Amino acid sequence: MILMPLVACKKEHTVKIIAKNAVTGEPYAGLAYAVKGTRTGNNGEKLVFVHEGFLDANGQATTTFKVNENLALNVGVTTPPNVCYKSSESTNGQSGAWNPKEDPNPTYQFEFAECAKLKLEINNINCQGPTDEIKFRRLWLHQNATNNFVTQTGCFSFTGEFFQLPIGNYKYEWEVTRNGLTTYHDSIFTLTENQMYTFVLEY
DSSP states (O other), X not given: XXXXXXXXXXXXXXXXXXXXXXXXXXXXXXOEEEEEEEEEETTEEEEEEEEEEEOOTTSEEEEEEEEXXXXXXXXXXXXXXXXXXXXXXXXXXXXXXEOTTTOSXXXXXXXXXXEEEEEEEEEOTTOOOTXXXXXXXXXXXXXXXXXXXXXXXXXXXXXXXXXXXXXXXXXXXXXXXXXXEEXXXXXXXXXXXXXXXXXXXXX
């Protein structure tokens, strides 16, 4: 622990930190964490380390220390490698920032998800002409993350490139309108770390 060269009164606070995989729920054991404070001095802003350490086997740490409440404080953990998603949330609704006066003993939860790669192929194999229409979108089921529907018409064909996105369960939804009749379809698939997966949508 590094003491801060401040003469202002310090108060004792307890901070709990949790880090887990957003998809699998597995803990990130051994990640470094730090609670840092900043203040403005005569030569500009100066960074002051308040407390630092490592998460235990359960991906957690609970630490109690005294801190000057006038500092602008931030709680963080080291980002694991190959991550395509990260988020943090505390009991006071803040993302990393900490105001000890508003939340004396906060809990911060950090979530991460590793990367996979996806490629999309779409083919209208039953094309009836320019009035054919398809609307499609992709959902990440773990975080209810979704894109807006994309609409294409006619004898549409598309082959994309591989792109990175977080691991987990996904769903494609699509609506096909042909000869005045609309049908609805969906398909669920799972991406694992470093996987390269091609989703083929034929209609």
